[in-house]
Amino acid sequence: ENVLTQSPGTLSLSPGERATLSCRASQSVSSSYLAWYQQKPGQAPRLLIYGASSRATGIPDRFSGSGSGTDFTLTISRLESEDSAVYYCQQYGSTYTFGPGTKVEI
């Protein structure tokens, strides 16, 4: 199983700042199969990024994804208060796995 590790566990920033979230895989991941999700309390996850760097429909351009192989990054360029949430990376290889999440506090 491809284990995903996310860092940091919690990120506390101010509005307007830049957030950089890391996702590291224990085995190489095809970029096509790496996605990022946002989850707010009491809500289902929402797709932000697919294919490592493509924004999902309706996602603001302040969200961007990058990376390849075993190291991937989600960047939120100008934080807004509504971005407070937990962010998960997810991969598909032989099975589907999710990272433990990074909590972003604003």
Added chain:
Amino acid sequence: EVQLVESGGGLVQPGGSLRLSCAASGFTFSRYWMHWVRQTPTKGLVWVSRINSDGSTTNYADSVKGRFSISRDNAKNTLYLQMNSLSAEDTAVYYCARLSVTTGGVAFDVWGQGTMVTVSS
């Protein structure tokens, strides 16, 4: 509006059974692979099962294999998860999710609101 709505969760005793449903609307349900994902505070998001578009292929996480059964009724636009021999470790919020496959990548692009399953005596 593209939507998935789960139902069927609740409190069940250890060893019991439960069937979850996921009603789809706003898209051509029969064209998509569908999945179940569960979430707990301790284990986070965990993939449970998937079924292909016509229901002929199913796969399961090792933790539920032999106990859970995924199925679908494309005429009713509904996905199901039959859960048997439940234990406390199956306590979770269960989400159904649509898998989107494009040239750009593969991801769960639509999620239901989740249904809570609690296994306890």
